[in-house]
Each structure stands twice: as C-alpha cells, then as structure tokens.
Amino acid sequence: MITALLIIWLVVVSIQLIYIFFVYSRTAFYRQSYPSTVALHTNSPGESTTPGITIVVCARNELENLTELLPLLNSQHYPTFEVLVMDDRSTDGTDQFLENDIADLRFIRFIRIDKEHGHITPKKYALTIALKKAIYSIVLLTDADCRPASTNWLSEMVAPLLADTKDITLGFSPYEHRPGFLNLLIRSETLFTAVQYFSLALAGRPYMGVGRNLAYRTSLFFANRGFYTHINVTGGDDDLFINEVATSHNTAICINPNTFVWSKPKETWADWKLQKRRHLNVGKYYKLSNKLLLGLLTGSHVLSWLLALLVGMVVLVHEFLHRSFSTHEWLLLLVSTSFFIARGLIFWSVVGRISYRLAHTVHWAIMPFMDLLLAAYYGLAGTKTLFKRRRQRLYWR
The missing domain is CATH 1.20.58 (Methane Monooxygenase Hydroxylase; Chain G, domain 1)
Structure with a gap:
C-alpha cells in the first residue's frame, strides 16, 4: 500500500x-521581441501609415468608472484610434454623461443599446455590435472598472499585431492590492491563471485570454462567426472565443508593465463567488485537449x-x-x-x-x-x- x-x-x-x-x-524567461513602442511611420508630413485601433468598452451602470476611465483612454499615445463605449441599458445616468459631458474627449464615441435580445447574452450582443461598428480593423478590449498602467498601453498592446503576422495579443490585468485574505486569494489566482495562459501560449497551446486586456483583428472575429457556438453562454466573450480561434501561429503575449490594465477586485465573498461561478460556467466549453x-x-x-x-x-x-x-x-x-x-x-x-x-x-x-x-x-x-x-x-x- x-x-x-x-x-x-x-x-x-x-x-x-x-x-x-x-x-x-x-x-519566467520570456523576452519581448516586439518594439516597446510602435514606430509611427509616415508617407508624408502629417500622414500616418500606422493602422487605426478601436478601443472597446462595454458598460452597464458604470457611470463612476467611466468618468475616470475615459480621460485615460482618450490620452493614449497613438496616432489614429477611437474609443467606442457600448452603453448597455444603463439606468444610472451614463447616457446623459455620454451625451453631454464628453465633448472635450475627442477620441470618444458611444452607442446606446436600449433592449435585451433573447437569442444572445447582453455582453456578447454589445461586443458584436461594437465590432460591426468599429471604424478600424483591430480592436483592443477593456472593462469600465479597469485602468491602463500608462499612456503607451494602446501602442504596446497592438505592437505584436503590427510588427508580425499575429491576430491576437494576450495581455495581463492585475488586481489592485487591498488588505485581507480575500484579496490575497484573488491576486494569487489571477497570477497563476496568467502563468498558465501565457506559458501555454508560448508553448504553442493558447487557450484563453482576459477581456480586460485583449486585442485582436475584427476579421478573425467575423471569419469564425463571432460568438456563434456559445452565443447563449453567460461569459466566454474572451476565453471561449480565444479558445476557439487562437493557434500557435496567430497568438502573441505582452507582459511589458506599460501594457498592464489594473482592475478593481471584488471586496465581498458573495461578489467573488458569483464571479467564480461565471468563470466555472464557461470552462466546461473549452476544447477537450x-x-x-x-x-x-x-x-x-x-x-x-x-x-x-x-x-x-x-x-x-x-x-x-x-x-x-x-x-x-x-x-x-x-x-x-x-x-x-x-x-x-x-x-x-x-x-x-x-x-x-x-x-x-x-x-x-x-x-x-x-x-x-x-x-x-x-x-x-x-x-x-x-x-x-x-x-x-x-x-x-
């Protein structure tokens, strides 16, 4: 025995x-092979040849967060980009804020969603509309409760897509440090999840990304019918989609500190358990391998x-x-x-x-x-x- x-x-x-x-x-020993900032080439003075980027933020009742986040996104250092805010049926005054108070934020525009659709979950519907309405062919996703670490977040997250034949960039989104055991558990799991999805991507087996910090080409999304195979699954707009379309050839990672997007952690066990339920609910839909x-x-x-x-x-x-x-x-x-x-x-x-x-x-x-x-x-x-x-x-x- x-x-x-x-x-x-x-x-x-x-x-x-x-x-x-x-x-x-x-x-642990990965060396970023892409430039730390995107070279801004021009054909003639004032004309940029760097592809445009659409930053997408889906938000529902996130007025307080949007008032902090949008100025940070608007100030990103990149020649051609837009910030597209998807206001999903908010009732906290988000629509009035977007209509009346963002005039000085020149890169921000928004789309209001007024009703829920039974054939698709709300977050996936909002994202699908955003990708259809995006002006540019590369999207960079984040959430309203996130904060980019620097004004170079945009340029450095999309660098792998511009410098190589990549379609996806997986980024990192750490949680803010707070006192208490729950926060330690959240940070520990976040770290170890990142260890796994970054390392397996580098090993040629990418399987997920986090929607708080994720970039990909819209052509990849539509060529694979978007969220069609998991259209009614709550969650999975990031990890299930990446699980389906990511390969050893089309996926890059970015672990430059300038590209980190800090997130606000859950502060109660009840909220955290609900978040974990959503995550566990999508894991069973991963590829068998x-x-x-x-x-x-x-x-x-x-x-x-x-x-x-x-x-x-x-x-x-x-x-x-x-x-x-x-x-x-x-x-x-x-x-x-x-x-x-x-x-x-x-x-x-x-x-x-x-x-x-x-x-x-x-x-x-x-x-x-x-x-x-x-x-x-x-x-x-x-x-x-x-x-x-x-x-x-x-x-x-």
Whole structure:
C-alpha cells in the first residue's frame, strides 16, 4: 500500500516538475521581441501609415468608472484610434454623461443599446455590435472598472499585431492590492491563471485570454462567426472565443508593465463567488485537449500536496505503531520527498520570477503559502463542481 502511494506521489510531482521546467519557465524567461513602442511611420508630413485601433468598452451602470476611465483612454499615445463605449441599458445616468459631458474627449464615441435580445447574452450582443461598428480593423478590449498602467498601453498592446503576422495579443490585468485574505486569494489566482495562459501560449497551446486586456483583428472575429457556438453562454466573450480561434501561429503575449490594465477586485465573498461561478460556467466549453491539459496541470498540483499529507500521516502512524519500512520503501520515500521539496523550491523560484515580472502580483516571500493556498482552493473548487446545486441565471453585470 505504501509503495503504491509513494509511486503515485512521485508520478504527480514529476508531472508538476515537467510543467514548471518546460511550460512555466517560458514566461519566467520570456523576452519581448516586439518594439516597446510602435514606430509611427509616415508617407508624408502629417500622414500616418500606422493602422487605426478601436478601443472597446462595454458598460452597464458604470457611470463612476467611466468618468475616470475615459480621460485615460482618450490620452493614449497613438496616432489614429477611437474609443467606442457600448452603453448597455444603463439606468444610472451614463447616457446623459455620454451625451453631454464628453465633448472635450475627442477620441470618444458611444452607442446606446436600449433592449435585451433573447437569442444572445447582453455582453456578447454589445461586443458584436461594437465590432460591426468599429471604424478600424483591430480592436483592443477593456472593462469600465479597469485602468491602463500608462499612456503607451494602446501602442504596446497592438505592437505584436503590427510588427508580425499575429491576430491576437494576450495581455495581463492585475488586481489592485487591498488588505485581507480575500484579496490575497484573488491576486494569487489571477497570477497563476496568467502563468498558465501565457506559458501555454508560448508553448504553442493558447487557450484563453482576459477581456480586460485583449486585442485582436475584427476579421478573425467575423471569419469564425463571432460568438456563434456559445452565443447563449453567460461569459466566454474572451476565453471561449480565444479558445476557439487562437493557434500557435496567430497568438502573441505582452507582459511589458506599460501594457498592464489594473482592475478593481471584488471586496465581498458573495461578489467573488458569483464571479467564480461565471468563470466555472464557461470552462466546461473549452476544447477537450485544453480541458485534459489543464486538468492534468491542476490535478497534479492538488494531488502533490494531498499525497504529501497522506504520506506524512502514514509515516506518523508507522512511528506510532513502531513499524519499520522496508529498504525499497525507505528509498521510495526518500526519492519522493526529495522530488516534492525540489518541486516546491523550483515553483517558488520560477513562479516568483513571473510574479516579479507581472507587477509583483504576489510577494515572492509568500510564494510557498500561495502554492499551498491554490492547491487547497482548486481542490475545494473541483470537489464542489461534483455537487452542483440547481443553476441560477447569471448576469454579466
């Protein structure tokens, strides 16, 4: 029994080491190959040949956020762009603000959506209309509660699309640091999710992006019928779409700090749980190959810690009962424990370096605690999915 347990533990820890060495390390040591800012070429004085960009913001009852965000977007350093605000049935005065108070923001325009359509979820309808009405052929998406880190966010996020034959740029959106355990959990999950989707994209297996910071060509959207295959799924306007259309050849990542888009985190457990329900609701629609790859990654992470606990309990029981291990059991125990310790130290080093590159999302010193915290979180979340209650309707805002 102990032999089988140790062999399984050794296998799952080895799987984790493979992921860390050959997948996560790609992000840890990635060198941005695109220019830090877009070269603004001109054919003649005053005539820019740099393609225009449409920034899209879908908002519902986000008046306070829009008053802060729109001036930041309007001041982006780029020769030709527009900011298209999709006002989705807002009742908080957003329409009056957009009609009367943005005259001095020369790059801002808006479209009002007055009713909901039963054949498509509201967020996807708003985005689809935005892409149809966009003046330019490249769109950069963000949310109303987000704030770009710099005035070069636009130019540097679209640089891969202008400098290479890429159709998609995956960006990073960290959450603001707040006191409390919930905020630590949110930041830890955000970091580790970014580690996964950036690293797998660099490994040629892109599977998702985040709509708070995502750029792609409108031609890619319409060539793949937009959100047609998941038109009635709440959420998925970012990750399910990218899951369908992203390939090893058309996807780039951008981890330049200038391109980060800071988001406001949920501040109550109830709001956070609702957000997680939306995310879990779309994960089951991923491609089978992606689900298997992510399942192996997450499962080995959880099991490496769970089996460490079980092995520790077995050792304590043996000591309590004054039983001794055989020679090969001692050898397996030594090797497995060494692999587990090595895995923890390497995880600390590699993911800690990524965290450093991604706006110090989680402090390097508490990386081992984050490692254990995520294993417990993923284990509990996975267990909960086995005992789902009757699904309630989910809303994007």
